[in-house]
Amino acid sequence: MPPRRYLDHPATSWPKPEPVIDGILHALRDVGAAAGRGIHADARRADAIRAGARAAAARIVGADDPHRVALVTGATLGLNVAIHGLVEPGWHVLATAADHNATLRPLQWLADRGMIEFDVVPCDATGRVDPDDVAKAWRPTTRMLVFSHASNVTGALQDAATLARIARERGGLSVLDASQTAGIVPLPSGASATDVVVAAGHKWLQGTEGAAVLFARAGVEPRALVQGGTGTASDDLRMPERFVDRLEAGTPDLGALAGLAAGIAWVERQGIGALADHGHRLGSACRQALATLPGVRLLGSGDAKGPPIVGFTVEGYDPADVAALLEQIAGVQARAGLHCAALIHRHLGTAGGGSVRLGFGPFNTPGDVRAVVAAVGEILGQPDSDFPDPFPIPTQVPPWQE
Ligand SMILES: Cc1ncc(COP(=O)(O)O)c(C=O)c1O
Numbered sequence: 041m042p043p044r045r046y047l048d049h050p051a052t053s054w055p056k057p058e059p060v061i062d063g064i065l066h067a068l069r070d071v072g073a074a075a076g077r078g079i080h081a082d083a084r085r086a087d088a089i090r091a092g093a094r095a096a097a098a099r100i101v102g103a104d105d106p107h108r109v110a111l112v113t114g115a116t117l118g119l120n121v122a123i124h125g126l127v128e129p130g131w132h133v134l135a136t137a138a139d140h141n142a143t144l145r146p147l148q149w150l151a152d153r154g155m156i157e158f159d160v161v162p163c164d165a166t167g168r169v170d171p172d173d174v175a176k177a178w179r180p181t182t183r184m185l186v187f188s189h190a191s192n193v194t195g196a197l198q199d200a201a202t203l204a205r206i207a208r209e210r211g212g213l214s215v216l217d218a219s220q221t222a223g224i225v226p227l228p229s230g231a232s233a234t235d236v237v238v239a240a241g242h243k244w245l246q247g248t249e250g251a252a253v254l255f256a257r258a259g260v261e262p263r264a265l266v267q268g269g270t271g272t273a274s275d276d277l278r279m280p281e282r283f284v285d286r287l288e289a290g291t292p293d294l295g296a297l298a299g300l301a302a303g304i305a306w307v308e309r310q311g312i313g314a315l316a317d318h319g320h321r322l323g324s325a326c327r328q329a330l331a332t333l334p335g336v337r338l339l340g341s342g343d344a345k346g347p348p349i350v351g352f353t354v355e356g357y358d359p360a361d362v363a364a365l366l367e368q369i370a371g372v373q374a375r376a377g378l379h380c381a382a383l384i385h386r387h388l389g390t391a392g393g394g395s396v397r398l399g400f401g402p403f404n405t406p407g408d409v410r411a412v413v414a415a416v417g418e419i420l421g422q423p424d425s426d427f428p429d430p431f432p433i434p435t436q437v438p439p440w441q442e
Pocket of ligand 1: 050051114115116117140142188190191192217219220240380
């Protein structure tokens with residue numbers, strides 16, 4: 041079996057940076073307490089871990105007040121809270137064809153029950169949404185626009201600032217799903233910011249599953265979808281009003297919060313720009329080399345501003361078979377299929393079997409790109425000596441890999 045080459049970062053990042061593992065181990069080994077539930081020494085340590093994660097998440101979403109950031113167990117829950125917790129009966133809501141099912145399914149669920157009306161704004165063949173199409177789809181009853189900052193299938197980045205402005209000027213709310221951008225693309229801030237931001241912690245933020253970020257600006261107040269203990273105002277049978285208490289019922293996953301804080305701090309130390317450059321250097325070399333292979337169809341345009349994702353299909357092959365062969369031949373771990381984002385495939389022309397997706401994370405190397413290209417060549421029956429080396433000159437090793 042060839043050595044493992046992990047290229048599935050848009051699903052979840054791996055390997056995790058050492059400080060993330062250390063942070064999680066510290067929480068598990070050394071802290072005997074549940075955050076927000078006590079005053080003994082370890083309870084204070086647990087509180088400090090949660091406060092550190094909240095502060096780090098606030099920096100990433102550009103929130104001045106960390107108490108407008110709820111730490112939830114996943115982006116899926118965060119998007120459900122944002123959608124179910126904010127919409128009112130009769131609202132018309134817009135989403136985009138480039139969105140993930142974590143957005144589309146809650147909206148469809150509400151629409152199926154006659155609680156809202158919802159329309160999907162199309163994207164182009166790269167996954168990009170034209171802001172003019174959003175403006176055109178806006179109705180007098182439209183009150184919310186939800187959209188993925190970047191497509192998890194092609195990496196295409198949406199013009200979040202313009203989309204947020206369109207919603208604001210029409211008196212609606214904007215909800216940004218930054219799951220594929222937080223940690224690898226700067227999030228819109230200041231006047232360009234959206235009203236709500238949700239981000240997965242285990243992808244480009246380098247944390248683990250179990251912790252995600254839900255920010256809402258002051259005055260945007262989602263109802264609590266989950267009611268329960270908060271460790272505060274326990275004599276009241278109603279959920280506390282305070283944003284983070286209202287949205288964080290139940291004992292938090294302390295290890296995941298420690299990992300999120302360490303992951304964000306690690307990303308900040310390396311620099312989002314440096315991490316993005318590294319990923320795109322590999323991603324664009326991969327695209328260029330794959331483009332030379334007859335039968336390979338690249339998806340998207342290789343948006344250098346989005347996350348470093350390379351999507352493709354191989355003529356005559358089911359994407360699932362391509363992914364299986366990539367692993368068999370070269371140890372390459374890639375994702376195949378619809379990637380929980382069915383609608384975009386209609387626009388990409390990949391609605392049947394979907395696509396193969398590669399994502400280039402901090403620890404990938406030029407060797408991974410060569411392995412992918414050689415393996416795809418082998419699938420197509422071409423000897424690898426025919427391929428131009430995508431890295432003909434000696435390449436730099438990024439500092440975090442040294
Ligand atoms: C764009 C996007 N939104 C939301 C999600 C949901 O994240 P999670 O499964 O971690 O809740 C994902 C994860 O695949 C995603 O790619």
